[in-house]
Amino acid sequence: MAIFDIEKDQLTGLSDELLEEFIARLAEAEVAAKGHSPARVSWSGSISAPDGGIDIRVHVLEDEFSTGFLERPDTILQSKKYSMPKGEVMKEMVAAGALSPTISEQAANGGSYIIVSLADDCSPLMKNERLSAMCRAMEDDPNKANIHLDFYDRSKLVQWVRQHPSVMLWLKQKLGQGYSGWQAYGAWSNPPRGADDTLILDSGVLVTLPSQKHQKLSLENAIEPMRELIRATGKAVRITGLSGVGKTRIVQALFDETLGQNALDRTLAVYVDTGADPTLSATAMLDRLIAERRRAVLILDNCPSELHSSLARRVSAEDGNVRLITVEYDIRDDKPQTTEVVHIEAVGPEIAERLLLRRFPGIGQSNARRIAEFADGNARVSLAIAERVEVGESLGQLSDAQLFSRLFEQRNQADNDLREQAEILSLVYSFSISTPEVGDHELELLGSIAGHSHAQLFKSVNKLAERHIVQMRGRWRAILPHAIANKLAASALSNIRVDQLRAVFEGAGRQRLLMSFAHRLGLLHDHPVAREIVEVWLHPDGLLGRLSDLDEMSLRILDYIAPVAPEALLDRIEAELTSPEFNGTHPRYTSQRSTIFNLLRSLAYEPIAFDRCVRLLIRATDDEEENNNSN
Template sequence: MRFFEIEAKDISELGDDDLRELVGRLCEAELVQAGLATSCVTWGGAQEAADGGLDVSVNETRPLQYPNFVPRSVTGFQVKKHAMGKASCTKEMLDKGSLKPVIAAIAHQRGAYIIVSGKDNCSDKMLSERLSGMVEAVASLPSKDQLMLDFYGRDRIATWLRQYPGVALWVRYKLGKPLSGWRPFGRWAATPVDIADEFLTDEHPCVFLADTAADEPQPLLSGLLRTREKLRTPGSAVRIIGLSGVGKTRFAQALFEENLGGEPLPKSSAIYADLGDDLLPSALELVGYFIANDIASYIVLDNCPADVHRQLQKAVSSSGTKLRILTIEYDISDDKPEETEVVKIEPSSESTVSKVIQLRFPDLERGNADKIAEFSGGNARVAIALASRVKFDETLTNFSDEELFQRLFSQRKGKSEILLESAEALSLFYSFDISHGDLNDELSVISSMSGIERRTLYRHAAELLRRQLAQKRGDWRAILPHALANRLAKSALENIAISEVNSELFKSANIRLLKSCAHRIGYLHDCKAAQDLAESWIVPGAPLGDISVCNSDLIDCLNYIAPVFPATVLSCLETASMQPAFATRSNPNFIVFVRLLCHLAYEDEYFERAVAVLLKFAEDESESENNNSIVARIKQLFSLYLSGTQALPSRRRSVIEGLLQSSEQRFHQIAFRLLDSALETGHWSSWGTFDFGARKRGPGWVPSNYAEQTDWYEQVIRLLERYLVLEHTSLNDFVKILLSSNFRGLWTSAGCFELLERIVNTYARAGAWPEMWVAIKNVIHFDSDRHESELLERLRTLEKVSAPADPFSEIEAYALTNTWTHVVVDAEDFSTASAAMHEKLMMLGEIASAEQSYIDRLGDRLWRTHIDSLWYFGKGLARGSVDKSAMFEKLIRQVEESELEEVQPILLVGFLHEIHEQNVSMFRAMIEMILHERKLAPHAVYLLCSSPLEAWGVIKLVELAKSRKVESWRFTHISLGRMHEKISDEMLVELLSILIELDGGLVSVVQILEMRFFIDHDSSYTPSDSLLAFGRQVFLIMLAMHRDEIGQISSHGLKRIAKYCLSISAPLAEISKMVSLICDGVTNYRLYSFEITDITSVLIKNFPELFLSGVFSGDEDDDVLAYTIFRDRGYGVKTSSLNKVPIGRLINWCNADRNKLKQLGSVVSIYLAVEPEDGLIENPKRVELSSHIKTILDAADDKTQIVDIIYARARPSGWSGSLADILEVRAHAFSELLHHSALEVRDSAKAKLALMEQSIRHNRARESEEHNRWEQRFE
């Protein structure tokens, strides 16, 4: 990025120490890029140890995977500011005529020795001479061949520097050429230069990490070390939040500082900016550039709004970059951004703040420092501001808070009532805009509301900035810190009538100010005037009078003011939930209300009411919903840790019990999820912070001791135990699944030994509860090393108690659970254990064939779900049956008489497979029997495919298709397991010709054909002409349909079918008809070209002339059609299919016709990625002009016409990211035309390139302005 570039001559301006540090920082940056630690880099002046003849040393123990300017793991640099000729290089390496020992040591380690000159700009000859001098110096060294020698002049240092913008930024600062707003590592927290910048820590817990299950934050140093670890991961994003003045920026700075325990983050790779400043480039531009160039750096963005963080984080996480993002902001959002670690800083201890004051103001007495710290409430910014207004000889001990506030506000400038009034009025808003636009004049609104002239408000806003009682971001201002703003706002509400506030804020044009005022009011829950104002907004006729019809802006207002009167807001939500369309996922703002209700559920007294409304929202949610799942949010409220509620355990259990007693199956499902959360014994997580305005909130109720924790789990278990006696009910099944799936945690982590032993002994004896038996075996297998011998023995006793004690219980334990459940636990070798398990299941099937009462007792469980074990069990059942027909009839009767409407007949598939191996005639008779059974007849194809298809079976498939009694999708079973290979092409065509006429038949046909044409390279199979012809008929049918009818097909392998059926030997008449259907369908919007790319790409490749002629038929809409087909490509397709056609064929189609050449030039891809791996990237790093467009240019007689096309296509029709970056990359490719052999091309290209450069500058400035305007906000 040109903003960071340093020229070679700039290197010469650095002093000796700075040049040495530059090389050291570059070494660190290169190691960071390689994913290595920087602790192996040392340089003179930065270390206490003598340098031994080296200025910079790299001593990495591991080999460098991608060596660059640091060529070897052990590399030594000698850095000289002055010029170094050949003789100087030789002399530098010698000490009294002998080679310096440090160089010999490097050679012994197969390292590299490099001399750096800050003056030399070496040509090849000059470089060769210097290297020759260095070689002479080591001539007598036995290991000289192991030593790599090199010389870096200022030109090579500049090249090296261009790869690491963070280091380049540091150089700019050293040279006095800083970028606008961007800074290298330094005193980001603005500690005065003459004050020690020590990072003060103590044991006061004030750092809260979102993944911490503890109910208290952690001490600063502990939080600092954990935050460092989170940021070491490439592509990570961390967000530091907390009120203004709590030390967030100083915390971020400390992440890169030594002597704080552990290894700091590399300061040489850190880049800092305050988004309140005007940045050039903008944060989004810089991050985009770093991602595009895969630069490993740490970008620290102060005062970064939440939505800016989300956009940056999304760009970083989706790119696979080595970049790390650290953002800082005082606004605390309800939710945690995805893939972001949130670190919340709370106010420091008063003793730490007192130390800060004493360091900053050494003349201030200790008592005054303590008083200031007490008044500030741990807020360093308030404390420093107040301390700067205190004379060294005065005493604050007896000052009231009001007197201290006046001292802070007045700042020795005398009392100003009008300034105070202005500050009060302005503080009513979380932020305000001072600009004077035609449609946006917020100061005038505040003026009308407060009675203070706009000019006065503007002047006083500036004065508050000068007094450091406000902050600015572009045109935006905010009264800060919060403690000051909140105090001022309370006074404002006492001095300005509610009617005057509302008369302005209720105007629709002032919705942003209404939201900003609501944002402020939310922090004033202890202020009666704030409560009155909030109440006035929810009365009938007010903006929030009926929240069921509020738009998103007004809902934001409700969200902000909810902390002021949570009971009232909860009542409003209860009233709104009476409306059928409100408490549902179809409500576009449902997730906002769900988050709010979770906050309202914090207090024990409101818990049940809030959850009741949450359950209304969750009632119509799909059980498998994962996107903003409401149940997932409710689950957190029932977690032992990080629940976000103070609701007592008994109250939460009461809610769950109410759900279990409901007659609604959906509430049972929800209860199951809540109970699963309550039984969690580790890996707790939260959806975000627990802040709710200024109310004191934490992660919720937690047990105060181990006994309370154990009681939590045991009470939940006892609740579940009540339902274990309700045998053969869905609730009983739920409970058994819950307890068995959570047994490992409840035993190993929660220690509920006696209660679990009782439950196992009561309900799981002798194989009565197979899942529990498997769970116990899991604990023994995975956790035996975590148990004392006595506990392990108790577990083994439970395993014996719960193990199957008779054949029937063995069948229950093995046949009704998937094979892997047992294999994983019981075996060292998976394949051997799997084979043994299969044999055991077949043996159990044989046992059941001899004791048929077992089949009766298993009942519907044999047919309810698809369990792979039942296949082997069914096979054994057939193998062991003396009268196989009678057993088959028994099974059929059991299925048909079951209460299940939909059955899973995998047991019968295994049974029939075994029958086929023993008696094919019997197998056939059994299939015939199935066709007459109501529940099994729909599964006839699946059951027929239980064994390899034979001729009669294929005929039976055709008969089934003709009968129309079997749904078309069920025939796709023949596409699985190569089953279709037993069907001849002729019979397959007959079958598919019938299927395609059925409802949904086309989708099934395509799926079957896709697998038919999945032909191995060594296969002798060749599709017949009749099958290929049928495939073409499928395409003709598809292309004549409406896109809504064929939408399901696009996900299948059309391209594989097209490869065979639309080959170059296909009849041209059929191809022409397809092209005609495509052109007609796309023109009339019956088809979307991007949904049929798999077909069109093959047609264009094999029949380009026919396709081009069909598209360019002479109609007035040809250009639109051509654009839609050739350039509006599907997802992931970046190049026109025409570029895969030999250009000679396309030029021949043009036949020197000027218009055709123009048409062709308009539809081929012009700008192609240089690097193959960039081919699917939205915006490749480097592009070049395609060979197709260059050939078209050469063939055209009117070459300027083609140059115009190339120029016009440089601007994409749609894009993401920076348009200026895209144009810049394409302009570089376009510049190739400046060297074209034709003068007219060169002249035209020169003129167009000037326009492109102008457009780049314009778009760069526009984007920078937009980004800065967007980034420079407070809310």
């Protein structure tokens, strides 16, 4: 069966409450499709609540309103799970010989009244009988000519829900037929049941938008510009930021009508966490949305760069019916022609502190502040530590090392092997757990550093994932957040011989793992072992010694390790650009030329290096034609 289709008889599995919510969601989507707020639809949400004969009410502030399913700006939809033959129709509309006051009021206002029966599947004749009964119920009302009447059976409901992919996803999920991981608008950030999930707008989170020329906005001031960017751009929007800054919750807030004035249409939201291995791939979902010309906002959480790039190209080439938002802690190889990048960062402990006091009200202000400061404002780290705080306990006397042990061990016994294996896994930015078609298995290579088997490391990866220290993206795993990974990796560098590390990572056919190792080293620029390794790589005979001959992956490695040994890097660039054999850089774009120029510009921010960098830039451009404006 098609993704956005369902058999009509499957609807009979809905309860009374779910049927009412289903009809309400359809009405919301219909109203929103015409540019009105879904808040123009109201419903009780409880079948036992007194409703005055009104299950779902649509009230749009517009004189003329017709969608094909809703024909008047003021519409009442009456939800019925059981069959409604003409006799039941009369009983529903007329009580004690008098027309329901609610229906009479609808007639006076020129509104609409629709009975929706889940049990009925009407032929044209059967439907006409029910409509005739509705008209007979109105025959004594002076305004009977003003009211619009209709009767919807389950075939009509199926026809209606086919128009709205987000509602179809919700429906299939409720019926147990959903595509694992795919959701309509909801609490995507997965707060604990019953927890306050309102967005915290205190200072402590800054947002950088592409249109703001690197100006950083407070979260409160960034919500509306983010919404406008998503509406206006024909490109994919990439929401980036370190783990624990609340990216998913912020994206959820973009659709929240209680926040600001111009929320994105939540009835169009189609969400999935790609890291949870959804049964239907994001590519297949996008293909179907585009093929069927559906209007949707596709949100891909934990979306790898390769998947983002692939889908962003598709979206930018289409007619704009589908908007794409992807979320990830990092971005690389972003293509400006297909992507708008929004970066979110935590800049203090305030947000994490507020979240701790909300989730653990008994923890106390001083404990909340101590944890949030230790976690550097990272909410995920803060929550993991707070779960181990005993009632009445004070954390003021605990060192950073003791707090780190609490985070790592959580409520389990200390496990030195697990800690050592986590340190080894943290040496790389990410690693694969699957068996490659060619080459070495990355877990085996990492395990060989300290004599751990593939099976031992695989088991530890799963344990760490259960403790929320490992995050998963398909076959990829990573120790996150970086505040934790960097501490673990720093310990590993201090306890493993440099020649042993180099032997593992510099072996033939291991360039991807080497690049991932370099990425981690770049985050440990103060560590003496990281500096020692990078300086060896930058030696004239080292891995990165001949800059003009480096391939694309080696250039990325060079970019990653630049902060570790900036003086050695500047020496290497200077030696190459001032060499007697240097004949000038290529006059047009090359990756090597671009990387060298970008690195020189970055290195020039250090006052001690500024003059050297400028002289080298002049030296490089002296050999170029005057009309060359490439980079």
